[in-house]
Every structure is written in structure tokens, then in C-alpha cells.
Amino acid sequence: MPIIELADITKRYEMGDVTVHALRGVSLDVDAGDFMAIMGASGSGKSTLMNIIGCLDRPTSGQYVLADREVSRLDSDELAEIRNHLIGFVFQSFNLLRRTSALDNVELPLIYADVTARERRRRAQIALERVGLAARLDHHPSQLSGGQQQRVAIARAIVTEPKIIVADEPTGNLDSRTSIEIIALFQELGRSGITVILVTHEPDIAEHASRVVVIKDGSVRSDERRSPVPAVVPPLEESA
Amino acid sequence: MNLVATTKVAIRALLSNKLRSFLTTLGIIVGVGAFIAMVAIGEGAKAQVEEAFKQMGTNLLVVLPGSSQSGGVRGGFGSQPTMTWDDLDAIRTQVPSVRSAAPQLKKSQQLVSEDQNWSTQVIGTTPEFFQIRSWTVVYGQLFGQPELDGGAKVVVLGQTVVEKLFGKRANPVGQAVRINNVPFTVVGVLVRKGQSPFGQDYDDTAIIPASTFAAKIQGGLSKFLSGEILVSTASSDSTARAQQQISDLLRQRHRLAAGVKDDFKIGNLADIANARQDSSKALTILLASIAAVSLLVGGIGIMNIMIVSVGERTREIGVRMAVGAKSRHILAQFLVEALTLSVMGGLLGVALGLLVAQRISIRFGWPTLVRPDIIAISVGFSAAIGIVFGLYPARKASRLNPIDALRYE
Numbered sequence: 001m002p003i004i005e006l007a008d009i010t011k012r013y014e015m016g017d018v019t020v021h022a023l024r025g026v027s028l029d030v031d032a033g034d035f036m037a038i039m040g041a042s043g044s045g046k047s048t049l050m051n052i053i054g055c056l057d058r059p060t061s062g063q064y065v066l067a068d069r070e071v072s073r074l075d076s077d078e079l080a081e082i083r084n085h086l087i088g089f090v091f092q093s094f095n096l097l098r099r100t101s102a103l104d105n106v107e108l109p110l111i112y113a114d115v116t117a118r119e120r121r122r123r124a125q126i127a128l129e130r131v132g133l134a135a136r137l138d139h140h141p142s143q144l145s146g147g148q149q150q151r152v153a154i155a156r157a158i159v160t161e162p163k164i165i166v167a168d169e170p171t172g173n174l175d176s177r178t179s180i181e182i183i184a185l186f187q188e189l190g191r192s193g194i195t196v197i198l199v200t201h202e203p204d205i206a207e208h209a210s211r212v213v214v215i216k217d218g219s220v221r222s223d224e225r226r227s228p229v230p231a232v233v234p235p236l237e238e239s240a
Numbered sequence: 241m242n243l244v245a246t247t248k249v250a251i252r253a254l255l256s257n258k259l260r261s262f263l264t265t266l267g268i269i270v271g272v273g274a275f276i277a278m279v280a281i282g283e284g285a286k287a288q289v290e291e292a293f294k295q296m297g298t299n300l301l302v303v304l305p306g307s308s309q310s311g312g313v314r315g316g317f318g319s320q321p322t323m324t325w326d327d328l329d330a331i332r333t334q335v336p337s338v339r340s341a342a343p344q345l346k347k348s349q350q351l352v353s354e355d356q357n358w359s360t361q362v363i364g365t366t367p368e369f370f371q372i373r374s375w376t377v378v379y380g381q382l383f384g385q386p387e388l389d390g391g392a393k394v395v396v397l398g399q400t401v402v403e404k405l406f407g408k409r410a411n412p413v414g415q416a417v418r419i420n421n422v423p424f425t426v427v428g429v430l431v432r433k434g435q436s437p438f439g440q441d442y443d444d445t446a447i448i449p450a451s452t453f454a455a456k457i458q459g460g461l462s463k464f465l466s467g468e469i470l471v472s473t474a475s476s477d478s479t480a481r482a483q484q485q486i487s488d489l490l491r492q493r494h495r496l497a498a499g500v501k502d503d504f505k506i507g508n509l510a511d512i513a514n515a516r517q518d519s520s521k522a523l524t525i526l527l528a529s530i531a532a533v534s535l536l537v538g539g540i541g542i543m544n545i546m547i548v549s550v551g552e553r554t555r556e557i558g559v560r561m562a563v564g565a566k567s568r569h570i571l572a573q574f575l576v577e578a579l580t581l582s583v584m585g586g587l588l589g590v591a592l593g594l595l596v597a598q599r600i601s602i603r604f605g606w607p608t609l610v611r612p613d614i615i616a617i618s619v620g621f622s623a624a625i626g627i628v629f630g631l632y633p634a635r636k637a638s639r640l641n642p643i644d645a646l647r648y649e
Contacts, residue, residue: 051643054562056562057643076566076567077566077567080561080564080567081564081566083562083563083564084563084564085564089562089563091646095555095558095559095646099252099256108559108560109564111245112563112564112565112566112569113564
């Protein structure tokens with residue numbers, strides 16, 4: 001049961017007189033609960049693909065059905081709502097708000113979902129417990145290690161109970177041991193039914209994924225399944 | 241995302257840069273402070289002027305003799321005696337809307353008591369004067385018709401003169417003062433009246449019968465009245481009518497043909513009040529421009545700092561958009577931040593303005609009057625500045641593309 005269905009997605013940018021073909025017709029289905037890595041050199045179009053999957057950007061042509069909804073033609077406010085409800089982001093540089101506690105950082109997406117203050121606090125606490133930071137609720141980013149900061153960012157990504165998590169080089173700023181821990185956390189999220197899209201250029205990180213897609217020159221170069229889609233199906237899915 | 245939450249976020253953002261926030265609001269603080277102080281002083285002065293005019297006498301007209309013109313040299317009004325004592329009688333008896341009229345002959349004279357002396361304005365007049373000016377005595381009595389008819393050497397003194405010649409709170413009734421080397425008996429001391437709207441001390445005066453004035457102080461052409469005539473009208477409504485009637489009467493009596501200019505001038509307190517108000521208006525406009533420029537500069541300061549803030553927090557904006565903030569959320573956030581800045585500045589400005597007004601009041605003895613509606617207007621205006629100058633940066637922030645914002649270094 002695919003949660004993401006991309007059909008012949010293209011993306012063109014006009015840079016002055018030059019037209020850049022960032023994506024030249026990508027078709028891809030991703031099953032719910034899968035852990036998929038997108039690999040590719042810089043300039044390959046993998047970031048563009050990630051932005052489109054993450055609903056930060058719209059394709060020039062093609063269809064994108066996310067959780068049974070066609071989202072490729074939505075306006076920016078509708079996309080914001082999709083991101084808020086269905087998608088969590090994890091970035092290479094964590095992108096936490098400075099001078100703001102871990103708890104407040106995690107609450108951020110819920111503010112835009114009009115969740116009451118008390119409920120925000122409760123859910124943010126649960127999310128931080130889930131990433132193993134129950135003891136660091138009131139710490140500011142500057143008081144946390146890189147790995148801990150990335151855990152806060154992951155808690156922020158999962159606090160809205162999204163369908164997919166888009167992680168852009170999430171281990172790029174971390175040492176190898178911390179990277180393994182973070183990847184393990186993603187794998188665990190996958191088992192609970194969240195679809196993880198991991199964008200990376202590091203092969204040893206990508207090899208932890210169940211499926212590896214390599215992008216080159218705006219097209220899918222290879223699409224390799226390493227292990228089966230994790231068996232656990234989220235309870236919200238009607239059909240298994 | 242409700243307003244309370246947005247305001248909290250804005251206040252937190254501003255408090256994380258306390259000094260910068262304070263410096264940014266300085267323009268607003270100074271502008272609002274200047275405005276509050278200016279209005280407080282202006283209103284205080286206005287109230288004082290109104291009070292002073294009340295002190296001067298109600299429904300008052302002043303008839304001044306005309307200007308002389310000989311060989312092309314023109315004097316001012318009053319430089320040539322053109323009015324006669326008969327004119328005064330005619331005004332008293334022939335103009336129905338006139339309640340009473342009195343001459344006012346003035347000369348500056350040295351007054352000498354037993355051991356002090358003081359130069360003051362000596363006024364020669366008739367008993368009606370006290371009624372027109374609604375002036376009574378604290379000690380002794382006023383002079384009346386018998387003293388006027390008899391040319392009695394009696395004087396009624398103002399408080400300032402008493403103070404200078406006899407000391408504070410003295411009662412000099414019955415004592416002698418010499419005016420122009422003529423001994424006068426003090427018969428009364430006038431109630432304190434304070435200052436005129438033009439800063440002249442009403443109480444620095446000595447009042448004697450007009451007949452005595454003509455005989456002992458300044459002899460003149462007996463037929464002419466070498467001073468001005470004070471007229472009080474029956475009611476404030478009849479002042480304009482009385483003015484017209486007196487003018488007609490005097491033109492007729494002076495046999496002025498149509499087209500010939502008046503050889504007298506009738507002053508109206510309302511006109512004087514208006515002139516006074518015009519001059520204070522000029523001052524108000526000046527202060528208002530200072531306040532306006534400060535507020536404009538303050539507004540630009542806010543816009544500037546908000547643009548800087550949007551630049552610095554581009555990534556934060558990107559993150560907020562990525563997790564689901566719509567453009568209106570970002571717009572609201574920065575608008576509320578600008579609004580919070582300007583309203584805080586406005587409130588501090590009000591405090592500064594009140595402080596300055598109070599200091600001026602104490603230091604210079606000027607009365608100040610602070611009206612609550614002026615405070616409300618100031619704060620409201622600061623808020624408007626915040627919105628107007630915060631709009632551009634906030635729109636800029638809300639229109640950022642989340643991808644570019646996230647990538648921003």
C-alpha cells in the first residue's frame with residue numbers, strides 16, 4: 001500500500017536564459033512504513049526530489065499523490081497544512097530555535113496546528129521521551145550535544161504523528177557512533193509505521209535503509225531493495 | 241496560532257535582544273514623550289489664559305484713541321488724544337448695551353512710602369472701573385463719586401505695591417504714600433488678581449480718581465481724555481453689538497465722513513484671546529513637527545531593525561514554514577513583534593512625557609494639564625506606527641520561499 005505515489009515528476013528552473021532540468025520524469029511509489037534512502041551526487045536532483053516529496057516545492061509537471069491526496073497543484077498555504085499534518089523534517093544542521101527549550105522546540109509544529117497549550121506540552125513530552133530525552137526537556141540547544149540536538153529535531157518531526165519523515169543528511173554533522181544511534185532511531189520509527197525518506201550521499205548510512213534509490217541527472221539511476229518493508233502496519237491504515 | 245501565543249513569541253524574541261529593542265524604540269519614546277509634554281504644557285497654558293481672561297473682567301471692550309498723523313509720521317493708536325470726556329458720557333448714556341464705562345489714564349510713577357519706594361503704573365479712573373474689572377478690596381474701601389468729584393488725594397493699592405512699600409501682608413490703610421511728590425492717603429488694598437495673559441502683573445498698580453490724576457499727575461487738555469476707555473457690556477452676547485454701536489456713535493460724534501478711517505480703535509478681549517491663541521498655535525505646530533519627525537524616525541528605526549531581524553532569522557522562518565506555518569502566521573509574528581516594539585516605546589514615551597511635564601511644572605512653575613485621551617491617542621498612534629512600518633518587513637518574511645529560507649546561511 002503506497003503512501004507516496006510519484007508519477008512522471010519533472011522540475012525545471014529558469015535561471016536567467018538557462019533552463020535547468022532538475023528532475024526529468026521521476027516515477028516512484030513508496031510503501032507506508034518503508035525506510036528509503038535517496039542517494040546521489042550534489043546537483044543530481046536529489047534535493048529537488050526531496051523538496052517535492054516534502055511538499056516544500058511543487059513539480060513542474062507530473063502527479064504526486066500523498067496519502068491518497070493529489071498534492072502537486074496545491075497552493076503554498078495548503079502545502080503548509082500538508083507539511084504540518086503529514087510530514088516531519090529532520091535537517092543536517094538540526095535547525096532548532098536558539099534560546100528556546102527542547103520542549104518549546106518540539107511544540108512548534110503543534111502551535112500551527114492550533115493545539116491547546118496543555119495538549120502541546122503533553123505531546124511534546126511524549127515525543128521527547130520517545131527519542132530518549134526525557135531528562136533534557138528544559139535544556140536549550142546550546143546545552144545539548146549534536147546527537148541530542150538531532151534527537152530533539154526528530155522529536156519535533158514526530159510530534160504531529162506524521163505519515164512520513166523527510167531527513168536531509170541527518171547524520172552529516174554527527175560522528176559515526178552518534179550517526180548509528182540516529183539511524184537506529186529512524187529504523188525504530190519505521191517499525192512503528194512512519195515512512196522515512198533519508199537523503200544522503202554516504203553509502204554506509206544508506207546501507208541501513210530497506211531500499212536505496214540513486215538519482216543521477218534528474219532521473220532514477222537505480223532502485224534497490226535491501227530488505228523487505230517492515231512488517232508493522234500503522235493502526236490508522238484501513239487495509240493491511 | 242492565536243494572538244496571545246504570537247505576542248508571547250514576539251516578546252521573547254524582543255527580550256533576547258534587550259538593548260537593541262530599547263535603542264530601536266528610542267525614536268518612538270522621544271516622539272511620544274515630546275508630544276505628551278507639549279500637549280500637557282499647551283493645555284496648561286490654555287487653561288491659565290482662560291483663567292486670566294476671566295480675571296481681566298468679563299464682557300470687556302477697550303476703546304483706544306486714534307493714531308496721530310502729521311507730516312507723514314504716524315504714531316500708534318493712543319498717541320493722539322482724539323476722545324473727549326463727552327465721548328465717555330455719550331458711551332455711558334447713549335449705548336443701551338453698555339452696562340458701564342470708565343476712563344483708564346495711565347502713567348508710570350515712583351511711589352514713595354516712609355522708607356521704601358517703588359515704580360508702578362498709576363491709573364486714574366472713576367469708580368465704575370472697579371465694577372468693570374470686578375475688583376474688590378481686602379482692606380479698607382474703594383474710592384467713590386465724592387472722592388472723584390472732590391479730586392481727593394486717595395489711592396487704592398494693588399498687592400504687589402503694598403508688598404514692596406509696606407512688606408508682605410501689611411495693612412497700609414490710612415498711611416501716606418507720595419506720588420509725583422504729592423502725598424496720597426491709602427484708602428484700600430485690592431484683592432490679588434495675579435498675572436495677565438501677557439505676563440503683566442495686575443497687582444502692580446496704584447489707582448487714584450481720574451480728577452486727581454489730571455490735576456496732580458498728568459495735566460492735559462481738559463476737554464480730551466488722554467487714555468483709553470474700558471467698557472463692560474450687559475452680556476457676552478451683546479459685546480459685538482456694543483462694539484458696533486460705540487463705533488457708530490464715535491464716528492458720528494467725531495464727524496467722520498463715510499470712507500474716512502476711524503480715529504479710534506475698539507479692542508475686544510475675544511480678539512486678544514484669538515491673537516494669543518494664534519501665537520501659541522505657532523509654538524504648538526513647531527513642537528508637533530518635532531514630535532512628528534521623531535515618530536517618523538522612530539518608525540523607520542523599527543522598520544530597519546525588523547528588516548535586520550527578518551534577515552537574521554531567515555532560517556527560523558524556514559523552519560517554521562517547514563513545520564507548517566502559513567504565510568499569514570509569519571506575517572502575524574513579525575507584525576506583532578513590530579507592534580510590541582512600538583507600543584512598548586509608546587508606553588515608555590508616555591512615562592517620559594509625564595515626567596518632563598512634571599519637571600517643567602516644578603522647575604518653571606508652568607501649569608501642565610495631562611488629559612487621558614491624549615495618552616490614549618499617543619499609545620494608539622505608536623501602535624499605528626508599528627503596524628505601518630512593520631508591514632513591509634513582515635510581508636517580506638511571509639513571502640520567503642521555505643526552501644531558500646532553510647538553505648540561507
